[in-house]
Amino acid sequence: MNEAAEIATPVSGMVKWFDPVKGFGFVVADEGGPDILLHVNVLRNFGQSSVADGARVELEIQRTDRGVQATHVIALHPPDTGDSAGLSDIAALDPEVVAGAPLEPARVKWFDKGKGFGFANIFGRRDDIFLHMEVLRRSGLSDLAPGEALALRVIEGRRGHMAAEVFAWEAALDRDEE
Numbered sequence: 001m002n003e004a005a006e007i008a009t010p011v012s013g014m015v016k017w018f019d020p021v022k023g024f025g026f027v028v029a030d031e032g033g034p035d036i037l038l039h040v041n042v043l044r045n046f047g048q049s050s051v052a053d054g055a056r057v058e059l060e061i062q063r064t065d066r067g068v069q070a071t072h073v074i075a076l077h078p079p080d081t082g083d084s085a086g087l088s089d090i091a092a093l094d095p096e097v098v099a100g101a102p103l104e105p106a107r108v109k110w111f112d113k114g115k116g117f118g119f120a121n122i123f124g125r126r127d128d129i130f131l132h133m134e135v136l137r138r139s140g141l142s143d144l145a146p147g148e149a150l151a152l153r154v155i156e157g158r159r160g161h162m163a164a165e166v167f168a169w170e171a172a173l174d175r176d177e178e
Contacts, residue, residue, distance in 0.1 A: 008060040008071050011036070015057055015079075018043075020050040020143045027057055027070065036061055037069045046073035047170025050142040054079030078140035098164045101153040105169070111144040120150060120163065129154055130162035139166040 011029045018025025018038060026035040036059065043051060051057070056077035059070040104122045106129060111118030116133035129152060136142065144150070149169035154161050 008062050010058065010074065011061050012056070012058050015051050015053055015055045017053050018051050018142060020145075025051070027059065029061075034068050037067060038073075039070070042070050042073060046076070048076070048141065048168040049145060049148065051076060052079050052137045052140050052142045055140045076140050078138055098153055098155065101155065101164065103151040103167065104154055106150045106152045108144045108146055108148040108150060110146050113143050118144060120144075120152065122152070122154070127161060130157065130160065131166065132162065135163050136166055141166060141168070 011031070013027045013029040013036065015038070016026045016028050016035060020040065023040040025038050027038050029036060038051075038057075038059070040049065043049065056079070058074040058076075060072040060074065061068050062071045106120040106122050108131070109119040109121055109128065111131060113133065118131045119128040120131055121127070122129060131144065136144070151167040151169055152163045153165040155164045156162075
């Protein structure tokens with residue numbers, strides 16, 4: 001640590017943008033000031049490899065000679081989707097019904113952000129679970145990598161099993177402890 005660095009300070013803000021391919025993004029603090037660098041390693045220490053643009057975030061930051069950087073993620077909250085049309089299969093679902101579905105351990109089979117969808121498999125089962133980009137956004141994620149561990153709340157959609165909620169594996173473990 002250099003002489004210009006300060007003690008970590010907690011801040012709240014919004015993700016301006018995050019690119020998992022580049023491995024970083026920026027957060028705008030609620031109280032203003034310079035953009036805060038959010039590196040993928042800091043995000044991974046929280047248990048996620050991506051975060052959706054517009055997500056609310058609570059961070060510890062440090063000011064250095066090179067700018068303001070996040071050092072620790074305290075909490076992430078999905079972006080407010082407002083009254084967007086959403087996905088027809090889950091738009092009419094009662095949020096309590098979705099929240100009551102069990103968290104299922106799963107692995108990403110493949111996900112194509114450009115196409116806006118992909119598939120995962122629940123451990124011990126062969127059937128594919130459909131993952132839609134809108135569900136990822138609502139869950140506070142922006143992308144998934146093949147083999148990534150997840151926890152899913154699965155519903156029966158018009159065309160088969162689909163994820164209604166998606167959590168990074170470590171975040172789901174933290175939810176179970178609450």
